[in-house]
Amino acid sequence: MASSRSAGGAARRVRSMSELQAIAPLVGWRLLWRLPLLLAYLLLLPFALLSFLPVIRNVPVAGMKLHMWVHRQWMRGLIRVCGVRLNVSGRLPGPPCLVVANHISWFDIPVLHAIWPMGLVAKMEIRGWPLIGRLAEIAGTIFIQRGSQESRQRVNRRMAARLRRGDIIGVFPEGGISPERGVQRFHARLFGSAIRAAVPIVPVAIRYWRDGDLHDVVVLAPGLNLYSSALRMLSYPAMEVQVMIGPALVEHAIGRDALARQSQQIVSAFYAS
Secondary structure, three states, rough: OOOOOOOOHHHHOOOOOOHHHHHHHHOOHHHHHHHHOOOOOOOOHHHHHHHOOOOOOOOOOOOOEHHHHHHHHHHHHHHHHHOOEEEEEEEOOOEEEEEEEOOOOOOOHHHHHHOOOOOOEEEEEHHHOHHHHHHHHOOOEEEEEOOHHHHHHHHHHHHHHHHOOOOOOEEEOOOOOOOOOOOOOOOOHHHHHHHHHHEEEEEEEEEEEEOOEOOOOOOOOOOHHHHHHHHHOOOOOOOOEEEEEOEEEHHHHHHHHHHHHHHHHHHHHHHHH
């Protein structure tokens, strides 16, 4: 695996938007076969959703409930159809736990679901997105209103309840997408749910890689909506998404601020390696 010496060095090596735009006409032909393949794959979605029926959803398969296994396999297939190879190092300790990850792209969401189905905390606006908003609800997403202390407190309570129930919950504690700038400070606000529920906190690092460099084609660039960004990604050569699952943090007594700093340091170290 290629390496850089620091988060700043890694950020400088991210492929620039201008470079990606320059080569777009040369690789757009990939869209001609990837898009039909993706649309065909999406036709399998109703069959995948059948696994959520109450009668069969809890049937055990490969160490997890049927609906979770189908969910994970479907997400892994989606990633492959999009021309992305998933490379995971480390293992989650299993439910329940709080996953805290850096946030580069909207594509981080299927990536995390492909590792283990989890209830992600996402901005309220996603609930209104056609199809995607409804699927997010089915997947157990917890929606938060940015800038609202009341919403944050309500979400913290829901997260703690879900964690006590035995779920895995995932959050992006940077508070938003941070492309081309390395890993940003992790906000500690939502770490309190893991402390209340007495479950491990698991730092997870995500980066997109191609030809020995960080790759930003998955970033939601200015002027692009989600769907045009997806078409842009489908047009480019195959890439790899590298995911490092760090050690579980269980020393809750140090407090949420210290846990947030530790998590950010672990994620930053991998991102810059």
